[in-house]
Amino acid sequence: MNLTLKVWRQKDANSSGKMVSYKAENISPDMSFLEMLDVVNESLIHKGDEPIHFDHDCREGICGMCSLYINGRPHGPKRAITTCQLHMRSFHDGETITIEPWRAAAFPVIKDLAVDRSAFDRIQQAGGYVSVNTGGVPDANIIPIPKVIADEAFNSATCIGCGACVAACKNASAMLFVSAKVSQLGMLPQGQPERWSRVQSMVAQMDEEGFGNCTNTGACEAECPKEITLTNISRMNNDFFSAKLFREEKVHDHSGGGE
Amino acid sequence: MSEIKQTFNSSLGKKLIMALTGLFLCTFIIVHLGGNLFLFKDDQGYGFNVYANFLTHFPPIEVIAYLLYLAIIVHAFYALILTLSNKKSRPVAYASQSKSPASWSSKNMGLLGSILLLFIVIHMGDFWYKYKFTDTVGFKEYRTNVLTNQRTVADFKPVDPTFEHSVTTVNDEEIVRVKDLHAKVATTFSCWWYVLIYVIAMVSLSFHLVHGFQSAFQTLGWTHRKYTPVVKFIGTWFFAVIIPLGFALMPVVYFFQSISK
Numbered sequence A: 001m002n003l004t005l006k007v008w009r010q011k012d013a014n015s016s017g018k019m020v021s022y023k024a025e026n027i028s029p030d031m032s033f034l035e036m037l038d039v040v041n042e043s044l045i046h047k048g049d050e051p052i053h054f055d056h057d058c059r060e061g062i063c064g065m066c067s068l069y070i071n072g073r074p075h076g077p078k079r080a081i082t083t084c085q086l087h088m089r090s091f092h093d094g095e096t097i098t099i100e101p102w103r104a105a106a107f108p109v110i111k112d113l114a115v116d117r118s119a120f121d122r123i124q125q126a127g128g129y130v131s132v133n134t135g136g137v138p139d140a141n142i143i144p145i146p147k148v149i150a151d152e153a154f155n156s157a158t159c160i161g162c163g164a165c166v167a168a169c170k171n172a173s174a175m176l177f178v179s180a181k182v183s184q185l186g187m188l189p190q191g192q193p194e195r196w197s198r199v200q201s202m203v204a205q206m207d208e209e210g211f212g213n214c215t216n217t218g219a220c221e222a223e224c225p226k227e228i229t230l231t232n233i234s235r236m237n238n239d240f241f242s243a244k245l246f247r248e249e250k251v252h253d254h255s256g257g258g259e
Numbered sequence B: 001m002s003e004i005k006q007t008f009n010s011s012l013g014k015k016l017i018m019a020l021t022g023l024f025l026c027t028f029i030i031v032h033l034g035g036n037l038f039l040f041k042d043d044q045g046y047g048f049n050v051y052a053n054f055l056t057h058f059p060p061i062e063v064i065a066y067l068l069y070l071a072i073i074v075h076a077f078y079a080l081i082l083t084l085s086n087k088k089s090r091p092v093a094y095a096s097q098s099k100s101p102a103s104w105s106s107k108n109m110g111l112l113g114s115i116l117l118l119f120i121v122i123h124m125g126d127f128w129y130k131y132k133f134t135d136t137v138g139f140k141e142y143r144t145n146v147l148t149n150q151r152t153v154a155d156f157k158p159v160d161p162t163f164e165h166s167v168t169t170v171n172d173e174e175i176v177r178v179k180d181l182h183a184k185v186a187t188t189f190s191c192w193w194y195v196l197i198y199v200i201a202m203v204s205l206s207f208h209l210v211h212g213f214q215s216a217f218q219t220l221g222w223t224h225r226k227y228t229p230v231v232k233f234i235g236t237w238f239f240a241v242i243i244p245l246g247f248a249l250m251p252v253v254y255f256f257q258s259i260s261k
Helices: A033-046 A118-127 A147-157 A164-168 A175-186 A195-209 A219-223 A231-246 B002-009 B011-040 B046-057 B059-088 B109-133 B181-188 B192-220 B228-260
Strands: A003-009 A018-024 A096-100 A109-111 B139-145 B151-156 B166-170 B173-179
Touching (some): A118 A175, A118 A195, A147 A175, A195 A231, A195 B011, A231 B011, A231 B192, B002 B011, B011 B046, B011 B192, B011 B228, B046 B059, B046 B109, B046 B139, B046 B173, B059 B109, B109 B192, B181 B228, B192 B228
Parallel strands (some): A003 A096
Antiparallel strands (some): A003 A018, B139 B173, B166 B173
């Protein structure tokens, strides 16, 4: 396969970038998208050019590191996969592929296609944890949890924090990510002690990071490589309003740490 | 106090305001459509004019009306604030057009809402303002024999300029004198481009509500496997089809009546 790539090149966070065209020649349809970029980078290195900087790690769709906004869609044209799971057979010979970094004020570009997603880490640190007592190890299944609840919590927990929801959202909203992280703990008995403080702290941190507001378009749900559903956002909203408007417990001070 | 302020200044708090004002406006249009069905009654405007008089002179409705104007302003104002903050969240736009699947109406709520706001200004300027604050609306006198239920209509010119309405009874005849908003409606809707404005606005209303109604429930956190399909059904068929269609029929029917005369 021979392809034309239009890639966003940006020297560093402080420089302005631009789209640059590259030829990708003799690409095997069985290559993954990232392997294709590896091949292009090799030829760039041979020519003495700066290789294209992009994020990647596990290359098996579980780490959430790879990103790339490919032809107007995060992680490319296929449903429910990450970019490392996208193969070149999903494109046709001679196609022009536009590759851009995630675009959000909260995700500043570090270099070329790599963005800084530590905003997500700070949201997690604000409340995405449970308190665990020290002492003897408790029995594994000592707390009964209905199967449907356990499944639903696990579905939320499959979020890999890649940021595709933010990239797909027309408002660059992070609500799908935050709601998955709120839900995965809020639905389980172990997550109850911090349930009301967690949702408030994490939403407060999300707002502070400068993400946009959800308008329920559903683009995030459609682009999520782990198929996290909009139901999570609804659940987060419910918990948030419940915590803010109806709970009488002392409201969390958003300092981040648990007592 | 600061706690409440913090709640409504958060992203979710602003969305809560959008959802609640939006749903309030949804309940209003049901009443508005219901009342305006009098326009389809062939009684020379008696029912409609008496209804219009009731709306503008019954104190509890006056109060709700001002709450309604407030809700429209708040809904539009918060939409503007949220849109500006959303724009700020993506300072550098994508070079490629987004191909993520999302409904057209959900991506164009701002445009649709702006059309509707403009329409509300035109619409209220036409009827509400002229009815309440000018003397461009004439009067009609309806004489109904309460025994035979026969009714005669005549134009009425009040002596006192502050006259608004009267209900008097002479023998078995009930005499109702009210502002003739019905005639105002008929003349307004005899103009084709006015009818067009109304129809465009109602198409916008349809697309605004097909997303807006169910979106409000999602924002409030009221989703449920059992009830969400019901909410979506009501949002689509009742709020996005029946209501805009009912409203749009009024100018269209009056237009065709005016050219057939």
